Amino acid sequence: MSGLKLPPRLRMDGARAAWTQMSPALRAEAAQVLAAAGREVRLSAASLKDFDSSALSLLLSAARQCSEQGATLKLDDAPDKLRELARVYGVAELLWAPQQPAAGG
Numbered sequence: 001m002s003g004l005k006l007p008p009r010l011r012m013d014g015a016r017a018a019w020t021q022m023s024p025a026l027r028a029e030a031a032q033v034l035a036a037a038g039r040e041v042r043l044s045a046a047s048l049k050d051f052d053s054s055a056l057s058l059l060l061s062a063a064r065q066c067s068e069q070g071a072t073l074k075l076d077d078a079p080d081k082l083r084e085l086a087r088v089y090g091v092a093e094l095l096w097a098p099q100q101p102a103a104g105g
Helices: 010-035 055-069 080-088
Strands: 040-044 074-078
Touching: 010 040, 010 080, 040 055, 055 074, 055 080
Parallel strands: 040 074
Antiparallel strands: none
16 A cells, blocks of 8 residues: 555645645656556545645646556545535546446446
8 A cells, every 4th residue: 555645734825835745756656556567546635634625736636647657546535525625626537436336226
């Protein structure tokens, strides 16, 4: 399991610094995953408590960076409020695969 984690606070005033710190780690993690014949770069959002829409921007940038390297970003333990914010902004499907209907109806 990856050690990549979002910070507890991710707001406009700190988003650029967070991306500057996270981008090289994400690039290195993607390279390791691909070298091991994997495809998913895992990022934990479990500690994310205080955030605004800039968190979505950072996550979209992270997903794009992974995609450019041939990997897929998998966001784990996202808070419900983050999922709702992504839905309101119309980007939820870019961060999470749509839920598949249950088999059998």
